[in-house]
Amino acid sequence: MTTSSIAMQPRTAFYRWLALSANLALLVWILLWQLTLSPHPHLNPTALAIGWVIPLLLPLFGILKGKPYTHAWANFVLMLYFLHALTLLYVDGGERWLALVELLLTFAAFIGNTLYARLRGKELGLKLTKLSEVEKQEKAHFDHR
Structure with missing residues (x-):
């Protein structure tokens, strides 16, 4: 039985939608922030935008395909943006509102990823x-050597 043939519950579908929407919105937000809303005055904004977007692209294929494990490990990537937003909220009054949006999108993506991975993993019978x-x-492997 393939994963696509196992029905997704409405609650799981909601968290999938939340995860997908928030991850894509965060990606777009970072691009807008770095390229148009507040480009860095001394560094190349395009290079910064690429640098900030690359980590979000790593799990994107698996998130688009709805893979629970990818949603789970994508949260490690999100921690970079979570820490970035918290740091800017504390130290940079000029970009505080930009950091707040980043924090909210990161939080939404984290919640969506976590709950989707958990619920869909249960539906599919996946276990760690x-x-x-x-x-x-x-121990058994190394004792037999």
Whole structure:
């Protein structure tokens, strides 16, 4: 049975929509911010925009395909934007509103990714192996050498 043949519950579909929308909105927001709303006065805005967008592009294919594991690990990428937004909220009054939008989009993407990965993973029967099981497997593997 393929993942596409297993029905997605409405609640799961909502979090998928939230994750997809927020991740794409964050990508667009970063581009707008770096290229038009507040380009850096001393550095190349295009280079900065590319540098800020590349991490968001890494999980994009899996997010577009609706892969639960990709949604889960994409949250590690989002932490970069979360920390960036919090730092600017604290130190830069001029870009505070830009950072607030970044923080809200990052938070929405984080919630959407987390809950979609959890709910869809349950629907598909995906499970991470418990650490104790992994340790047993490794011990058995290395004891037989």
